[in-house]
Amino acid sequence: MTEKITNLDHMSANPLIPEVQEAMISAIRNDYGNPSSQHKLGDKAAEAMEKARESVARLINAPSAKDVVFTSGGTESINLAVKGIAWAKQDKGRHIVTSNIEHNAVLRSLRRLKMMDYKVSSVPVDGYGRVDPVDVAGAIKDDTVLVTIMHSNNEIGTIQPIQEIARITRERGVILHTDAVDSVGVVPVDVQTLGADLVSFASNTFYGPTGSGGLYVRRGTKIWPLLDGGVQEHNKRAGTENLIGIVGMGAAAEIAVRDMSARTAHVVKLKNKLLKELPHYIDEYIVNGHPEKSLPNLVSVSVKYIEGESVVLMLDDENIAVSTRSACAAGALQASHVLLSIGRDFADAQGTLVITLGEDNTEQDVTRFLAALKETVKTLREISPLYEKKAAQA
Amino acid sequence: MTEKITNLDHMSANPLIPEVQEAMISAIRNDYGNPSSQHKLGDKAAEAMEKARESVARLINAPSAKDVVFTSGGTESINLAVKGIAWAKQDKGRHIVTSNIEHNAVLRSLRRLKMMDYKVSSVPVDGYGRVDPVDVAGAIKDDTVLVTIMHSNNEIGTIQPIQEIARITRERGVILHTDAVDSVGVVPVDVQTLGADLVSFASNTFYGPTGSGGLYVRRGTKIWPLLDGGVQEHNKRAGTENLIGIVGMGAAAEIAVRDMSARTAHVVKLKNKLLKELPHYIDEYIVNGHPEKSLPNLVSVSVKYIEGESVVLMLDDENIAVSTRSACAAGALQASHVLLSIGRDFADAQGTLVITLGEDNTEQDVTRFLAALKETVKTLREISPLYEKKAAQA
Numbered sequence: 086m087t088e089k090i091t092n093l094d095h096m097s098a099n100p101l102i103p104e105v106q107e108a109m110i111s112a113i114r115n116d117y118g119n120p121s122s123q124h125k126l127g128d129k130a131a132e133a134m135e136k137a138r139e140s141v142a143r144l145i146n147a148p149s150a151k152d153v154v155f156t157s158g159g160t161e162s163i164n165l166a167v168k169g170i171a172w173a174k175q176d177k178g179r180h181i182v183t184s185n186i187e188h189n190a191v192l193r194s195l196r197r198l199k200m201m202d203y204k205v206s207s208v209p210v211d212g213y214g215r216v217d218p219v220d221v222a223g224a225i226k227d228d229t230v231l232v233t234i235m236h237s238n239n240e241i242g243t244i245q246p247i248q249e250i251a252r253i254t255r256e257r258g259v260i261l262h263t264d265a266v267d268s269v270g271v272v273p274v275d276v277q278t279l280g281a282d283l284v285s286f287a288s289n290t291f292y293g294p295t296g297s298g299g300l301y302v303r304r305g306t307k308i309w310p311l312l313d314g315g316v317q318e319h320n321k322r323a324g325t326e327n328l329i330g331i332v333g334m335g336a337a338a339e340i341a342v343r344d345m346s347a348r349t350a351h352v353v354k355l356k357n358k359l360l361k362e363l364p365h366y367i368d369e370y371i372v373n374g375h376p377e378k379s380l381p382n383l384v385s386v387s388v389k390y391i392e393g394e395s396v397v398l399m400l401d402d403e404n405i406a407v408s409t410r411s412a413c414a415a416g417a418l419q420a421s422h423v424l425l426s427i428g429r430d431f432a433d434a435q436g437t438l439v440i441t442l443g444e445d446n447t448e449q450d451v452t453r454f455l456a457a458l459k460e461t462v463k464t465l466r467e468i469s470p471l472y473e474k475k476a477a478q479a
Numbered sequence: 480m481t482e483k484i485t486n487l488d489h490m491s492a493n494p495l496i497p498e499v500q501e502a503m504i505s506a507i508r509n510d511y512g513n514p515s516s517q518h519k520l521g522d523k524a525a526e527a528m529e530k531a532r533e534s535v536a537r538l539i540n541a542p543s544a545k546d547v548v549f550t551s552g553g554t555e556s557i558n559l560a561v562k563g564i565a566w567a568k569q570d571k572g573r574h575i576v577t578s579n580i581e582h583n584a585v586l587r588s589l590r591r592l593k594m595m596d597y598k599v600s601s602v603p604v605d606g607y608g609r610v611d612p613v614d615v616a617g618a619i620k621d622d623t624v625l626v627t628i629m630h631s632n633n634e635i636g637t638i639q640p641i642q643e644i645a646r647i648t649r650e651r652g653v654i655l656h657t658d659a660v661d662s663v664g665v666v667p668v669d670v671q672t673l674g675a676d677l678v679s680f681a682s683n684t685f686y687g688p689t690g691s692g693g694l695y696v697r698r699g700t701k702i703w704p705l706l707d708g709g710v711q712e713h714n715k716r717a718g719t720e721n722l723i724g725i726v727g728m729g730a731a732a733e734i735a736v737r738d739m740s741a742r743t744a745h746v747v748k749l750k751n752k753l754l755k756e757l758p759h760y761i762d763e764y765i766v767n768g769h770p771e772k773s774l775p776n777l778v779s780v781s782v783k784y785i786e787g788e789s790v791v792l793m794l795d796d797e798n799i800a801v802s803t804r805s806a807c808a809a810g811a812l813q814a815s816h817v818l819l820s821i822g823r824d825f826a827d828a829q830g831t832l833v834i835t836l837g838e839d840n841t842e843q844d845v846t847r848f849l850a851a852l853k854e855t856v857k858t859l860r861e862i863s864p865l866y867e868k869k870a871a872q873a
Contacts, residue, residue, distance in 0.1 A: 097515070100510050101510045109507050114504075119683075124792075313558060329727075
């Protein structure tokens with residue numbers, strides 16, 4: 086991490102905190118070997134891996150560490166959950182229920198399944214981006230095998246009523262997956278009270294390395310592996326494990342358990358400061374997402390008459406990192422389906438900035454960002470045909 | 480790596496060589512961020528990743544670094560290749576040709592595809608474990624969309640005539656995938672002269688970290704991603720990349736290019752010593768695999784009247800690490816399909832040891848192993864009912 090850069094895009098680039106770095110470096114130096122080996126060379130690897138699994142299980146309160154499947158990250162966890170359940174249940178039915186604001190990993194997994202003769206129903210969200218459990222209940226049909234609704238949204242931060250949805254799916258005998266990639270390690274996620282059958286998460290969300298994630302699979306849930314081969318991960322995910330990454334994720338999970346409330350208090354303070362002071366710096370904007378049921382570290386603002394992409398580039402010149410939306414979609418150019426779903430028009434959607442705060446941020450960072458944003462918005466509006474038109478109308 | 484252990488199971492537990500350790504540690508300390516980020520925080524990550532991609536491309540002589548898709552390891556590469564082509568070509572046909580001695584990642588991917596209404600033909604191998612290209616040609620049908628034959632076998636080391644097979648598949652307009660997980664970084668694999676459309680490999684084979692691998696995809700080859708989501712890896716593999724692992728794989732690839740001939744000379748010397756001296760230590764054994772077209776670092780020996788599993792455990796007590804077969808299958812208890820395919824009977828298959836040598840091995844390691852093997856075999860045969868029966872018959 087270059088020190089001079091103010092990181093307000095933690096969702097795409099959380100730093101590796103020192104304890105995680107040290108755990109990974111120690112694993113590299115000790116060079117544990119392959120956890121599946123038949124001899125002593127693998128013993129330490131297996132031990133380190135199971136220790137990490139226990140730590141991760143504690144973070145999500147899994148009944149047993151065995152319920153945690155290690156993957157190569159959030160995207161793989163989601164693909165495994167969605168496709169693995171759809172395939173395993175294909176004889177029971179081929180209908181899946183989802184929401185209009187899911188992450189691309191869910192959306193495109195479902196698009197893929199449609200190419201394999203699955204049907205998908207998508208429920209709407211309200212202006213805050215919340216799903217109504219009643220809509221989910223209404224969308225479930227006799228041949229529905231899976232409901233997949235995200236825990237929190239990566240663009241607007243809104244947290245969904247997963248517990249209520251889980252009550253419905255349980256009653257209807259349908260499997261529930263929740264993409265909790267942006268929640269686990271940020272807000273308390275207790276898989277037992279949550280009631281979802283599958284919960285996806287990623288290490289980088291809680292200051293662990295990229296390329297490591299996991300999927301909670303409720304015991305007894307029949308799922309096809311996405312990766313077939315060896316017998317690793319209780320036959321749910323073949324392939325020699327990324328031990329260094331897993332050790333890093335384990336260390337990060339331990340610290341997340343310890344520090345979550347302090348971290349939350351810290352970022353909420355900064356988020357509140359940002360939202361409170363924002364009107365002193367810019368006008369004509371909309372704050373997206375639910376005012377309370379939302380991630381404590383995320384602020385989404387649609388700024389009128391400008392392009393978010395331009396703001397990102399101009400702030401980048403000032404060494405301030407923010408995002409328009411998740412880095413995964415950075416290569417894609419269409420307007421955010423999430424913002425359109427909550428009622429933003431195309432122009433406002435394009436003018437949206439996502440700020441994700443982290444434990445390394447300070448009040449100065451927020452002030453610095455607000456000042457730079459003010460200048461940037463002013464500059465951009467001066468050259469904006471939309472802003473001119475609006476001024477002329479006034 | 481605990482110093483006292485003699486590692487003769489490099490295939491399951493290659494050590495991380497110092498240069499690779501340092502590259503990974505430096506990546507951890509510099510904490511590059513997310514290569515897909517929209518701002519500077521991601522620039523260094525993207526740079527480090529593309530440098531690694533260039534190094535890996537050089538190792539396999541890919542026409543362009545863009546032809547290399549990073550994955551979470553050999554198993555994912557194989558699953559992506561086999562399933563990704565089968566799905567992408569489903570409208571053209573649903574028939575796949577393979578061999579009888581493939582790795583579980585291929586076998587079980589194909590078994591999975593059979594559950595999705597694909598058909599599979601499997602060609603036999605000769606006593607050395609070689610596929611006859613004529614058999615492959617004979618197995619290709621009008622609806623064949625994929626031939627998948629391994630480059631080298633992980634249990635007996637035999638190398639397949641992939642170039643000849645590629646000539647056939649090209650002529651017939653069928654995609655060819657070769658699982659080169661145990662070849663790339665050990666023997667020269669030039670994807671351009673080889674002629675396969677897809678080549679799977681894994682970082683750990685050439686002293687890189689576990690959890691990192693790649694798939695060469697010939698330009699223009701239509702393939703469905705296994706992981707849907709973001710636009711990473713040229714839309715062939717979604718998910719934030721395992722940057723630390725990729726940096727390690729890149730460093731390992733660079734060193735493999737530099738050191739491959741020296742490494743080969745070293746392990747061949749040890750392999751020859753082992754094979755030459757073996758008859759002075761034990762009798763009644765069969766050396767498996769092709770005498771020339773074989774991996775330079777692998778020795779497979781079926782020792783009569785004993786169980787390989789017991790030898791592994793007893794040698795482990797002596798701090799010598801060997802394997803019965805690949806660690807991936809260590810949890811499975813059936814006899815090796817590879818050994819049965821080359822004509823070993825069930826008992827001999829169960830009495831098989833796989834020794835894989837590495838650059839850290841010495842002549843003393845070989846001598847130490849042979850002496851310990853002699854004692855172990857003697858002890859085990861004394862309690863073997865098979866050996867007793869044979870003695871009585873003599």
